[in-house]
Amino acid sequence: MDSGSIDFIDWDNLGFDVVETRSMYYATCHKKKEWEEGNIIPYGTIELSPAAGVLNYGQGVFEGTKAFRTMKDRVILFRPELNATRMGSSTRRLCIPEIGKDFFLSAIEQTLIDNIDYTPPLGKGSLYIRPIVWGTGPALGVKPVDEYTFIVFVSPVGPYFKDNKKRLNLLVTEDYHRAAPKGIGNAKAIGNYSASLLPLTRAKESGFDDVIFLNASNENMIDEISSANLFVLKGNILKTPHLGGSILPGVTRDSVIKIADKIMNLKVQETDVTIEELLDADEIFCTGTAVVVTSVGNVSFQGEDHMIGIAGERSKAEQLKKILLGIQQEEIEDPFGWITPVSAP
Ligand SMILES: Cc1ncc(COP(=O)(O)O)c(C=O)c1O
Known part of the structure; x- marks a missing residue:
């Protein structure tokens, strides 16, 4: 996916807010079975049933990791396999079909590669990576739903607390x-x-x-x-x-x-x-x-x-x-x- 320009980003004044990027990873899981291989689609809004499990019963989990541009002039991920492990246990706890380690890591990597130019220059911040999975299927009674959606989106970020010099x-x-x-x-x-x-x-x-x-x-x-x-x-x-x-x-x-x-x-x-x-x-x-x-x-x-x-x-x-x-x-x-x-x- 090659549309999208990074010209609007003020690298010197990044905060911890959403900056829309080129694309996101999107995968689905039907009938509570295996996850189907997803793909990269343009970043954008999604449609959701008002009866979705996530909206009614909070069936959703997410992750957060970062990519860094380094002194070696390349982009790296920091311990993403730990996020994969935690995503596995979070999905199990919320009765969401388990997101496997390789599936998770591949989704992160595909999203990062397609948005790699959004990674801030060395010392100006990092590219925050947000994998999120939720129950898309409808539920009226309390139960795990049948359909799930997994998205990975990214956002260039600076410090979380505005004044990062202050204790x-x-x-x-x-x-x-x-x-x-x-x-x-x-x-x-x-x-x-x-x-x-x-x-x-x-x-x-x-x-x-x-x-x-x-x-x-x-x-x-x-x-x-x-x-x-x-x-x-x-x-x-x-x-x-x-x-x-x-x-x-x-x-x-x-x-x-x-x-x-x-x-x-x-x-x-x-x-x-x-x-x-x-x-x-x-x-x-x-x-x-x-x-x-x-x-x-x-x-x-x-x-x-x-x-x-x-x-x-x-x-x-x-x-x-x-x-x-x-x-x-x-x-x-x-x-x-x-x-x-x-x-x-
Ligand atoms: C409640 C809570 N505790 C701890 C952490 C720190 O976890 P990590 O170091 O994996 O970001 C986070 C951040 O994600 C959090 O939301």
Whole structure:
């Protein structure tokens, strides 16, 4: 597909918004059987029955990964096989015919290749890749539907938080849970995000950047924020909430754990993290494909602000981010085998 021009894109001012691109991948699955091989079609709107499973019962899951233009003047994907694995488990959890690993990876690659010129220049951002699958078939009673649609679209993006130099101001919410440990919090299900919209909106109206959700079965423990995992550093010990069912198993979380352990010699613990530990931390940061590694400057709990110590170059968050971005942009050697080149150098 060769229509579409990138001339309108202001590479220096990318935010985290939808920029329409040339094309998207489109595949369907009928009668709950195997996925049929899809194809690349022009980017555009889709028709949907008002009785679609996704609209009525939230039967939909998605993924998020990024392509980077690198120092080696090529475009790479970062650990897409982990997104494929997570898409597999998310689809199983939502009774959607399972999207297989190879099918998923091929769809991503086809979409990326057809839109590769939308990948921002090195240092200006990345190409966010959004695979999404939903129940298209009709349902009146609660049940998994018979027909499904899988789309992959892309959008060039810059920083998730507008001012990416500023540390985050987070609110611990005691009024809302995001997900229950035996619910769908560990799937990338669309319903998890609708659950976070009201607390997030209220927090933003009060001047916060995001919300820290507490664990629904033990409110003394923290879970994550609306779009990223959380890490808490005290001395040489880096703690992150363990994957107890309500937390998304982040690709960046896993990458940061490995970098912290293997490169930075921090003692990493996937464990319960209490509010007391959060408020007493030397550093707090969040991790995600969209937010990368973002430091937290203040946590508000029960009406009190808790300023968090270390900032800037000296912070472990900044060092972790530098290494992660260095690997993603092929500025430093990738000791883990995380890079998948897509275009030739
Ligand atoms: C709720 C939630 N937690 C954590 C993450 C981080 O996951 P990843 O690092 O795979 O992007 C995300 C981002 O996608 C998210 O939406």
